[in-house]
Amino acid sequence: MATSKSVDDLSLLEANAELAFLRSEIRRHDDLYYNRAMPELSDAEYDALRARLYAIEKKFPTLISAHSPSRSIGAPIDNSPFAKVRHRSPMLSLENAFSVLDVERFFARAARFLRINPAALEFCCEPKIDGLSASVIYIDGKIARGSTRGNGYVGEDITHNIMIISDIPKTIPIQGEIEIRGEVYMSSEDFNDINSERISAGEPPFANPRNAAAGSLRQIDAAITASRHLQFFAYHISSPGDAVNVETQVDALNMLANIGCSVTEHRLCRDATEVGKFHEDAMAKRGSLRYEIDGTVVKVNSILLQRRLGFSGRNPRHSVAFKFSASEAESTITDIVLSIGRSGRITPVAIINPVNVSGAIISRVTLHNFDTIDKKCIAVGDTALIARAGDVIPKLVSITKKSGNQKFEVPSVCPSCGSPVTRREGVADMYCENRYACPGQVINYITYFASEPCFDIIGLGKIQVEEFYTEGRIKTAVDIFRLQEKETEFGPLSQKPGWGVVSASNLYNSIKARKHISLLRFVTALAIPGVGEHIAKLLTDSFSTIEELVAASSNDIDAIDNIGASLAKKVHLFFRNEINMAHIRNLLESVTVDKDSPNYGANPAGKYYKKIVVFTGNLVGMSREHAKQLVTSSGAIVTSVVSSKTDFVIVGERAGAKLKHAQELGIPMLSEEEFVASVDID
DNA sequence: TCCCCTCGAGTTCA
DNA sequence: CTCGAGGGGA
Numbered sequence: 001m002a003t004s005k006s007v008d009d010l011s012l013l014e015a016n017a018e019l020a021f022l023r024s025e026i027r028r029h030d031d032l033y034y035n036r037a038m039p040e041l042s043d044a045e046y047d048a049l050r051a052r053l054y055a056i057e058k059k060f061p062t063l064i065s066a067h068s069p070s071r072s073i074g075a076p077i078d079n080s081p082f083a084k085v086r087h088r089s090p091m092l093s094l095e096n097a098f099s100v101l102d103v104e105r106f107f108a109r110a111a112r113f114l115r116i117n118p119a120a121l122e123f124c125c126e127p128k129i130d131g132l133s134a135s136v137i138y139i140d141g142k143i144a145r146g147s148t149r150g151n152g153y154v155g156e157d158i159t160h161n162i163m164i165i166s167d168i169p170k171t172i173p174i175q176g177e178i179e180i181r182g183e184v185y186m187s188s189e190d191f192n193d194i195n196s197e198r199i200s201a202g203e204p205p206f207a208n209p210r211n212a213a214a215g216s217l218r219q220i221d222a223a224i225t226a227s228r229h230l231q232f233f234a235y236h237i238s239s240p241g242d243a244v245n246v247e248t249q250v251d252a253l254n255m256l257a258n259i260g261c262s263v264t265e266h267r268l269c270r271d272a273t274e275v276g277k278f279h280e281d282a283m284a285k286r287g288s289l290r291y292e293i294d295g296t297v298v299k300v301n302s303i304l305l306q307r308r309l310g311f312s313g314r315n316p317r318h319s320v321a322f323k324f325s326a327s328e329a330e331s332t333i334t335d336i337v338l339s340i341g342r343s344g345r346i347t348p349v350a351i352i353n354p355v356n357v358s359g360a361i362i363s364r365v366t367l368h369n370f371d372t373i374d375k376k377c378i379a380v381g382d383t384a385l386i387a388r389a390g391d392v393i394p395k396l397v398s399i400t401k402k403s404g405n406q407k408f409e410v411p412s413v414c415p416s417c418g419s420p421v422t423r424r425e426g427v428a429d430m431y432c433e434n435r436y437a438c439p440g441q442v443i444n445y446i447t448y449f450a451s452e453p454c455f456d457i458i459g460l461g462k463i464q465v466e467e468f469y470t471e472g473r474i475k476t477a478v479d480i481f482r483l484q485e486k487e488t489e490f491g492p493l494s495q496k497p498g499w500g501v502v503s504a505s506n507l508y509n510s511i512k513a514r515k516h517i518s519l520l521r522f523v524t525a526l527a528i529p530g531v532g533e534h535i536a537k538l539l540t541d542s543f544s545t546i547e548e549l550v551a552a553s554s555n556d557i558d559a560i561d562n563i564g565a566s567l568a569k570k571v572h573l574f575f576r577n578e579i580n581m582a583h584i585r586n587l588l589e590s591v592t593v594d595k596d597s598p599n600y601g602a603n604p605a606g607k608y609y610k611k612i613v614v615f616t617g618n619l620v621g622m623s624r625e626h627a628k629q630l631v632t633s634s635g636a637i638v639t640s641v642v643s644s645k646t647d648f649v650i651v652g653e654r655a656g657a658k659l660k661h662a663q664e665l666g667i668p669m670l671s672e673e674e675f676v677a678s679v680d681i682d
Numbered sequence: 683t684c685c686c687c688t689c690g691a692g693t694t695c696a
Numbered sequence: 697c698t699c700g701a702g703g704g705g706a
Contacts, residue, residue: 101696341692349693359696366693368699389697394694428700429691530702532690562688564703643688657697689702 007055015060022053039211041353043294044329047096048354048361082156082218085147088179088240091133092152092314094297094321098359100279103298104272106320110300110309113317119271122301124249125278126266128321129233130210130292131185132217136162138178141171148217152314161217161225168232169260176243180261182234186213187290190229209292231291234261248301268301279322286324295323328387329355329362330400333380336367336408338415342444342527346411346421346430348373350384350396358388365394370410371428379405390657416440436579442476443469445527449477452625453533454525455514459507467496476583477525481515481590484508515591519546522593526584528574530567537637538563539571546584546593550575607678608636611647614662617655619672624652630679642667650675 010018026049033039039046057064097103111118133149146162147155162168165184172178186194191209198205206212216228234256237244246252253263269275279296286293299319300306309317335351347366354363365386367373376396378384381403389395414421414432416439421430432438435445447465450457457480468474473483473490487493494504517525523546524536531539542560543549552575557568574580603609613636615624627650628638642649642661649662649669662669670678 099696339692343691345691347692360694361696362694364694366698368692372699388694392694393697395697530690534689562703566702639689641688645688683706685704685706687703687705690700692699693697 007052007059010056010059012060012063015056016063019053019056019060019063022049022056025049026053039207042330042355044326044356045331045353047323047356048363051096051356051361052354082158084150085145085155085157087135087147087149087153087155089238090152090311091135091149091155091181092311092316094319095315097298097320097322098325098356100272100276103275103320103322106298107272110317113309114305121305122248123269123275124253124266124299124301125269125275126235126253126264126297126299127282127289127293128295128297128323129183129185129264130208130294131183131213131233132210133181134158134162134184134217134232136168136180136182138172138174138180140175141173143168143170144177156218158217160222161219161230164222164226165230165232167262172259174239174243174259176239176241178237178239178243180234180256181236182232182261184213184217184230184232185209185291186216186228186230188292189290194228232262233264235263235297247303249299249303249306250301252303269298275322279324283324293324295321298322323356325356325359327358327391328385328397329357330383330385331355331362333378333382333384336373336378336380338411340414340416340432340438340440340444342441342448343529344414344432344435344438344441346414346432348408350378352384352386355386357386357394358391360388362386362388362394365396367396369428370430373408377402377407379403379407381405414438414440436476436583439469446474446477446480448527449525450480454521455480455517456521457507457514458510459503460510476586478583478586478590480511483511516594517591518594519544522546522587522591523549526574526580528571530570534637534639535563535567545595546588550581550584603634606634608634608648611636612645613638613648613650614640614642614646614658615650615652616642616658616662617652619650619652621672621676627675634679 007015026046029039029041029046029049033046041049095106097106107118107121107123111121135147135149135155136143137145143159143163145157146159146168147157149155163170168180168182172180186209188209191206191212194212195205206215212228213230216225216230219225235253237246237252237256244255246255250266250268253266257263267274267278269278275296275298282293282296297319298321300309306316306318311317331352331354333350333352337349337351339347339349341347347368348370350365350367352363352365354361356362365384367378372378376399378396378399379402382399382405383401383403385397385400387395387397410423410430411421413419414434417432417434417437419432419434419438421432423430432441435441443462443466446469447462449455450460450465460480465474468483471490473486474480479486483493492504493499493507494501520536520540523531523540524533538560539549539557543552552572554565554568554572557563557571558565560568563571608631613631615627615638618624619627632638639646642658642665644665646662646665646667649658649667650672651659651669652672659669
């Protein structure tokens with residue numbers, strides 16, 4: 001099943017079908033994980049399945065069923081040789097957080113629920129041990145029963161195995177009924193030893209220490225469990241009576257340590273930033289610990305407030321699991337779809353089982369072109385290693401497991417209009433040549449036409465263009481300027497769902513303002529193949545009217561510095577094409593091209609005159625758009641890539657790779673303050 | 683002719 | 697961010 005669609009785009013019917021699928025998948029994987037200790041999915045993949053289920057249920061609350069896995073955890077306990085044990089209070093798993101921002105949201109939610117100021121809350125942070133939760137009941141100081149978490153409400157009786165875990169105290173100096181909860185785990189060293197033994201004995205090795213611990217804990221023969229050296233970290237103590245009286249989580253951990261339990265290092269934090277620090281410290285120590293951890297558990301410190309917060313559905317409201325997110329993850333390619341851009345270029349995109357990579361749930365990865373598919377020999381069903389380039393853009397690193405399916409074939413027809421697809425001479429990409437009639441291409445072209453470097457029409461993005469196009473209100477870029485007339489045929493825009501009087505008049509004003517357009521924007525908006533903002537600037541610096549440019553010979557264009565014969569020919573040919581020319585004539589009936597180049601009026605002695613400027617990071621005092629206009633109006637060219645030709649780099653907050661690159665190349669850098677001061681002088 | 687650099691075009695998620 | 701192609705110097 002394709003999980004490619006954004007939740008917002010799902011129809012009720014599709015949502016229902018996908019929910020059914022997700023629920024049965026989650027149940028199946030729960031069973032594999034809890035009952036058989038042989039998961040098929042990585043944790044990241046499993047978490048992503050759950051995240052998708054929640055997102056859809058949140059959007060379509062009417063589809064939530066009482067039996068949805070979102071209402072329970074774990075698997076039904078079937079055919080278990082162990083007696084069932086009902087927990088006094090449910091042992092729920094925690095909601096996941098993947099960023100400091102998520103943690104902040106969790107704090108805000110807890111504070112809102114308690115109707116107190118978030119600043120008044122304190123949190124106890126503990127490393128999240130990658131093991132299994134277990135509960136131990138003591139009566140009058142002696143172990144009465146040990147159980148697994150099971151499905152959160154009912155677990156299995158494993159008292160005989162709990163008894164032989166060395167750091168679970170056999171007696172405690174407290175009378176009455178006491179429950180201690182904690183995490184059973186296997187050290188990395190024991191895990192390796194046991195696996196090498198298993199391999200030499202011809203048995204299948206465990207996938208990871210947690211699976212090994214799970215398998216070891218559910219042994220009928222306690223002697224086997226004993227040989228596996230399981231260990232225990234306690235994190236919770238309570239009693240139905242008043243035998244245990246602790247006010248905070250920190251006190252609880254201290255008390256547990258005093259009565260002979262092992263507890264992890266922990267720290268009291270006052271806000272999300274401090275939690276973030278603890279999390280980073282834990283991550284740094286991760287490799288040197290003798291056991292595996294997969295994040296930080298963040299708990300509201302006050303036990304009283306914990307009780308008041310209670311539970312919501314499957315998770316307690318008082319704690320959150322702040323997980324480490326891997327920078328790479330494996331996932332299965334479930335489908336390969338084709339996307340089409342404004343130029344007609346067809347790009348294959350792999351749809352993968354959603355996985356969490358560096359804190360984002362990734363479900364689509366571009367494959368760039370069909371050579372990539374050939375080179376890496378990619379097929380639907382293969383397992384791929386996914387990373388995020390620069391920790392942002394999803395990237396397929398390699399294929400790690402072949403499915404044996406046939407390599408994905410180059411398509412013969414356009415995914416949007418069905419017309420035949422061509423592979424242009426000596427070029428890696430496939431193209432749909434139906435430029436003016438292919439819906440996919442036209443929608444993308446109109447969107448580009450209205451976008452920031454071109455006509456910059458505010459309120460006309462891809463969503464709106466798609467809507468207007470399907471409706472017939474806009475069929476070509478020129479129709480943008482006839483939108484208002486079209487109201488007689490299609491009805492007032494302000495009455496369309498999602499539109500109002502204000503948004504409609506804002507759009508019309510923005511369009512009206514662009515009926516005068518600079519030559520640079522006009523040429524850029526033509527989307528001449530190979531001509532973007534930069535080349536358009538070169539062209540309009542050499543030709544001062546659109547007529548001159550149209551009339552130019554290949555040689556005239558070739559004469560421009562940095563434009564060679566091949567580009568010159570492409571540009572020249574573009575203007576020899578009758579459909580392109582008709583498009584230009586139509587446009588010129590609706591808009592006036594200002595002859596002045598954007599450099600006009602700029603002071604040639606100014607600091608930014610004819611300089612190449614790059615912005616990086618966030619500007620605090622103004623939008624990047626405004627800053628860009630300031631420098632371009634003093635004659636600068638703004639580009640996005642730092643290179644040796646760059647004259648200035650303006651550095652904002654949280655600047656990344658570009659800043660580093662600029663330092664290496666020794667390019668002059670200006671802070672936002674210096675920049676503001678320098679443009680004021682101009 | 684062979685690199686190295688730059689640009690265009692396409693891509694993702696929160 | 698990445699890939700491929702174009703431009704231009706070696």
